Amino acid sequence: MTLQQLLGEIVGARNVLTAPEDTKPYFTDWRRQYSAEAECVVRPASASEVSAVIALCAREEIAVVPQGGNTGLVGGSVPTGECREIVLSLARMNRIRAIDVLNDTATVEAGCVLAAVQRAADDAGRLFPLSLAAEGSCQIGGNLSTNAGGVNVLRYGTAREQVLGLEVVLPDGRIWNGMRALRKDNTGYDLKQLFLGAEGTLGVITAAVLRLFPKPTATATAWIALDSPRAAVELLGLLRSRVGDRLSAFELISRACLDAVLRHSAEIHDPLPAAQPWYVLAEFGDSGSSELLRERVESALEECAERGALRDAAIAQSNEQTRGLWRIRETIPEAQFTNVKHDVSVPVSRIPEFIEVTERELGKAFPAVEIYCFGHVGDGNLHYNVGPENLMTRREEVSRIVYDALKAFDGSISAEHGLGQLKREEVRRHKDPLELELMRALKRTFDPKGLMNPGKVL
Ligand SMILES: Cc1cc2nc3c(=O)[nH]c(=O)nc-3n(C[C@H](O)[C@H](O)[C@H](O)COP(=O)(O)OP(=O)(O)OC[C@H]3O[C@@H](n4cnc5c(N)ncnc54)[C@H](O)[C@@H]3O)c2cc1C
Numbered sequence: 001m002t003l004q005q006l007l008g009e010i011v012g013a014r015n016v017l018t019a020p021e022d023t024k025p026y027f028t029d030w031r032r033q034y035s036a037e038a039e040c041v042v043r044p045a046s047a048s049e050v051s052a053v054i055a056l057c058a059r060e061e062i063a064v065v066p067q068g069g070n071t072g073l074v075g076g077s078v079p080t081g082e083c084r085e086i087v088l089s090l091a092r093m094n095r096i097r098a099i100d101v102l103n104d105t106a107t108v109e110a111g112c113v114l115a116a117v118q119r120a121a122d123d124a125g126r127l128f129p130l131s132l133a134a135e136g137s138c139q140i141g142g143n144l145s146t147n148a149g150g151v152n153v154l155r156y157g158t159a160r161e162q163v164l165g166l167e168v169v170l171p172d173g174r175i176w177n178g179m180r181a182l183r184k185d186n187t188g189y190d191l192k193q194l195f196l197g198a199e200g201t202l203g204v205i206t207a208a209v210l211r212l213f214p215k216p217t218a219t220a221t222a223w224i225a226l227d228s229p230r231a232a233v234e235l236l237g238l239l240r241s242r243v244g245d246r247l248s249a250f251e252l253i254s255r256a257c258l259d260a261v262l263r264h265s266a267e268i269h270d271p272l273p274a275a276q277p278w279y280v281l282a283e284f285g286d287s288g289s290s291e292l293l294r295e296r297v298e299s300a301l302e303e304c305a306e307r308g309a310l311r312d313a314a315i316a317q318s319n320e321q322t323r324g325l326w327r328i329r330e331t332i333p334e335a336q337f338t339n340v341k342h343d344v345s346v347p348v349s350r351i352p353e354f355i356e357v358t359e360r361e362l363g364k365a366f367p368a369v370e371i372y373c374f375g376h377v378g379d380g381n382l383h384y385n386v387g388p389e390n391l392m393t394r395r396e397e398v399s400r401i402v403y404d405a406l407k408a409f410d411g412s413i414s415a416e417h418g419l420g421q422l423k424r425e426e427v428r429r430h431k432d433p434l435e436l437e438l439m440r441a442l443k444r445t446f447d448p449k450g451l452m453n454p455g456k457v458l
Contacts, residue, residue, distance in 0.1 A: 003039055003040070003060060003062065003086075004016050004018060004039070004040050006056055007040065007042050007053060007056065007086070010044070010049055010052045010053055010056065011042055011043060011044045011045065011049050011053065015042065015043040015044070015045070015092070016040050016041070016042055016043075017040060017041040017042075017043070018040045018041075022041070023037075023038075023040065023041050023087075025070070026041045026067060026070065026078070026087045026089060027078055027079060027087065028078060029070065029072065029073075029075050029077065029078045030070060030071050030072065030073065030134075031073060031337075033075065033422075034075035034078050034421055035078065036078065036079040036080055036081030036082075037079065037081055038065065038079040038081075038085040038086055038087050039062065039084060039085065039086050040086055040087075041086070041087045041088075041089055042086050042087070042088050042089070043089045043091060043092050044088070044090075044092065044093065045092045045093060046093065047093075047167055047169060047175055047206040047207065048175070050088065050090075050093075050169045050204055050206055051169050051173045051174070051175050052173065053086075053088060054088075054169050054170075054171065054172070054173045054204065055172065055173025056173075057086065057451060058171060058172050058173060058449065058451060061084070061449065061451065062084045062085065062086060062451070063083050063084065063085040063086075063450075063451045063452070063453070063454050064085070064086055064088050064171075064204070064451060064452060064453065065077065065078065065079050065085055065086070065087045065088065065200070065453050066088050066090065066141070066145070066200035066204045066205075066452075066453060067087050067088065067089050067090065067142075068090055068091075068110070068111070068138060068139035068140075068141045068142025068143075068145070069113065069114075069134065069137040069138035069139045069142055070137075071134040071137050071138040071142070072142065072146060072417065072418065072420060073341070073343070073417045073420075073422075074414070074417050074418050074419060074420025074421065074422040074423060075420045075421035075422050075456075076146070076199045076200065076418055076419075076420030076421065076453070076456050076457075077142070077200075077420075080421065080454065080455035080456075082454070082455055083454060085454075088204065089111075090109075090110045090111035090139060090141050090204075090206070091111050091139070092111060093109040093110055093111035093112075093141075093206060093207075094109055094111040094112050094113065094116070094139075095108070095109045095112070096108050096109075096112060096116070096117070096120045097109065097207065099120060099121070099124045099126070099212075100181065101124055101125070101126065101212075103181055104126065104211060104212040104213065105164060105181045105209050105210060105211060105212060106120060106121055106124075106126075106128065106209070106210045106212055107179065107181070107207065107208075107209050107210075108120075108140055108207065108208060108210060109141075109206065109207050110139060110140060110141025110144075110204075110205045110206050110207060110208065111139050111140075111141060112139060112140045113135075113136065113137065113138070113139055113140075114130060114131075114132070114134075114135040114136075114138050114139065114140055114143055115135045115136050117130075117140050117210070118130075118131070118135065121212050121215075122215065124212075125215060126212035126213065126214070126215055127212065127213045127214065127215040127216065128162070128210060128212055128213075129152040129155070129156035129162070129213055129248075130143060130148065130150055130152065130156075130159055130162055131150045131151050131152050132148060132149070132150035132151065133329075133330040133333060135150075140208060140210070141204075141205045141206070141208075143159045144159050144160075144163060144166075144195070144196050144205055144208060145195070145196070145197070145198060145199055145200050145205060146159070146197065146199060146416070146417065146418045147159050147160045147196050147197030147416070147418075148416060149376060149379060149381060149415065149416030150376075150416075151248075151249040151251060151283070151329075151376065152248050152249055153376060153378070153379045153381075154247060154248060154249060154250055154376070154378035154379060155245055155247065155248040155249075155285075156213065156248070158416070159196065160193070160196045160197060161211075162210050162211050163192060163196060163208055163209070163210060163211070164180060164181050164182060164183065164209045164210070164211055165178050165179040165180040165181055165182075165192065165208065165209035166178045166179065166192040166195055166196075166205055166207070166208050166209075167179050167205070167206045167207040167208070168192075168195050168203040168204065168205055168206065169203055169204045169206055170202075170203045170446065171202070171203060171446060171447040171449070171451055171452045175206075176191070176203070178191060178192050179207060179208075179209055180209065181209045183211075194442065194446075197418070198457070199418045199419065199420060199453065199456055199457050200452060200453040200456070201443060201447070201452050201453045201456055201457050201458070202442070202443065202446040202447060202452060203446065203447075203452060204452075214287065216248075216285030216286055216287065217286070217287050217288060217289075217290075218285070218286045218287070218288055218289055218290040218292065218293040218294075219283065219284065219285045219286075219290070219293070219322070220283075220284040220290070220293050220294050220297045220315060220316070221281070221282070221283050221284075221315070221316040221321075221322040221325050221326070222280075222281075222282045222284075222297060222301060222313055222314065222315045222316070223271045223272065223279060223280075223281055223313065223314045223316075223325050224279060224280045224281075224282060224301070224310050224312075224313040225272055225276035225278070225279055225310065225311040225312040225313065226276070226277070226278045226279065226280060226309075226310050226311060227277060227278065227311060228277065228278060228352065229252065229278060229351055229352045229355045229373075229377070230352035231278070231309055231310065232250075232252050232278060232280050232351075232377055233348060233349065233351055233352055233377070234309055235280065235304055235309045235310060236250055236280075236348070236377065236378055238300075238303075238304050238307070238309055239282065239300055239304065242296075242299075242300035242303065243284060243296060243297065243300055246284045246285060246286045246293070246296070247282060247283075247284055247378070248283050248284065248285045249281070249282065249283035249376075249378070250280060250281075250282050250283075250376070250377055250378035251280065251281040251282075251329050251374065251375070251376060251377065252278065252279075252280055252373070252374055252375055252377035252382070253278070253279040253280070253281060253328070253329065253332065253374045254277070254278055254279075254371070254372065254373045254374060255275060255276065255277050255278065255279075256336075256370060256371060256372050256373070257332045257335070257336065257372050257373070257374045258270065258279065258328065260332070260335040260336040260372060261328050261331045261332055261335045263335070264331060264334065264335035265331055265335070268324075268327060268328055268331065271314050271324075271325060271328070272312050272314060274312070276311055276312065280377070281325055281326070281328070281329050284296075284297050294315060297315060298315065301313050301315075329374075332372075332374050332383075333383075336372045336385055336387065338387070338389045338392065339370070339372065339385045339386055339387035339388070339389060339391065339392065340385065340386040340387070340391055340392060340395050340398045340399060341383070341385050342382075342383070342384040342385065342386070342399065342402050342403075342413075343381070343382075343383055343414055343415050343416060343417040344381070344382055344384055344402070344406050344411055344412060344413060344414075344415055345379065345380045345381045345382070345411055345412045345415035345416075346380055346382075346406065346409045346410070346411035346412075347380055347409075347410070347411075348377070348378070348379075348380040350380075350409050350411075351377060351380060351382065353409070354382075354405065354406070354409045354411065355373060355382070355384075357405050357408075357409075358384065358401065358402055358405040358406075359371055361401050361404075361405060362386060362398070362401055362402070365397065365401060366386075366391060366394075366398070368388065369386060369387075369388075369391070370386070370387040370388050371384070371385070371386055371387075372385040372386075372387065373385070376415075376416075379415070380415075381415040381416060382415075384402060386398050386402070399426070403426060403429070403430070406430075407429075407430065412430075413426055413427065413430055414427075418457070419456070419457045420456050420457070421455060421456055424455070424456065424457060424458065427457075436458075439457075439458060440458060443458055
């Protein structure tokens with residue numbers, strides 16, 4: 001029997017895709033920068049089917065590329081074309097298995113789309129706080145495998161911090177049932193942490209127990225104009241001292257990003273009457289009444305204005321206005337699609353200096369440089385994108401300047417997107433050799449044949 005027939009016996013023939021028109025979307029990444037052929041796409045419906053598929057691939061020495069929503073930005077979810085591979089799509093494993101309101105947990109399959117998990121939590125009167133612009137397409141298995149960040153990290157932490165338990169199919173096909181729903185469990189090594197952020201290189205996550213939170217009854221959203229990133233970092237400190245944990249998102253947006261959004265979409269308008277150099281989109285959440293929260297936010301912003309920490313601010317007066325402000329932020333990735341992207345982090349206090357130094361160095365090398373800088377500044381995370389489009393052909397030189405600057409600031413070359421294929425080589429320049437050696441040793445222990453998502457991360 002052929003490989004496809006053997007796989008068809010496990011998942012059903014119609015869940016083994018081979019026709020080019022069916023496989024193409026699975027073989028090309030979201031940014032259309034990585035594309036390669038694989039033997040087929042396999043779409044299992046349960047952990048036992050994933051287990052049987054992986055055991056078969058291990059026997060036949062065929063590599064497995066796990067794929068969620070394929071919205072990853074580093075080429076991790078598509079084949080490399082360097083060996084015999086299959087793409088294993090988790091899309092059919094999309095059941096919310098249970099919501100335990102008293103334990104504040106949701107038990108979900110890996111193929112659940114993130115927005116569906118958020119909705120299920122909301123229907124149960126709870127909050128699942130992970131939120132990012134791709135939430136209508138990305139899957140929770142992909143979010144956990146990339147340790148996704150998004151807009152609520154400031155208050156709730158990254159994807160890693162939302163997980164209590166995992167179910168994982170190991171590279172030899174065995175199923176590890178770590179689906180514990182415990183907040184306290186000090187019984188040795190915390191194995192689930194190894195699979196979170198591993199980008200599918202150590203096993204396939206098939207299900208998870210997620211933490212839920214009380215749903216805020218009041219929210220407020222502010223669009224704030226500022227002089228500089230330094231003013232933004234100072235404002236962050238001031239606001240946190242005034243409203244504490246009520247601040248859940250603090251997103252920096254440069255004027256160049258807003259201009260790109262305004263050019264991209266005629267339906268979006270500048271929220272303020274005059275152009276300003278930098279903006280922050282801040283979100284606040286609390287229990288209690290919206291009026292009370294708004295008053296608290298207004299008085300904090302007034303105090304910041306009196307101290308000269310901001311130029312202007314507008315607080316959304318309706319859900320529609322809130323959605324409009326967030327739409328600006330969510331449209332930035334598609335509005336400046338073709339340039340050299342960087343997803344980096346530095347200590348929050350060093351963001352202003354990092355931006356100044358990097359812009360100066362890039363300007364020396366490329367006088368016509370255009371910088372699109374935005375990101376989750378409360379987490380020290382910047383999306384630092386460099387145009388114009390023709391610099392795409394000089395990507396390595398551009399990134400060298402950015403990454404060298406980053407090194408001087410003790411930053412990270414991947415804050416939230418992972419390494420995938422894009423940063424597999426670059427990471428060697430940044431990680432301690434001992435750390436890389438330990439990572440390789442882990443990989444060999446879990447996956448001695450090197451069949452789980454080869455060519456990614458390491
Ligand atoms: C418009 C846009 C905005 C974005 N904004 C953010 C953001 O704010 N923050 C952020 O962190 N990311 C962001 N991303 C990146 C992306 O959405 C996230 O990385 C997301 O977590 C990927 O989920 P996915 O299901 O699409 O995974 P995929 O792209 O399918 O896969 C990503 C990686 O995880 C592996 N993988 C997928 N599923 C599994 C599984 N079940 N078991 C094991 N390995 C698996 C894949 O092999 C691959 O290495 C954005 C992307 C887009 C397109």
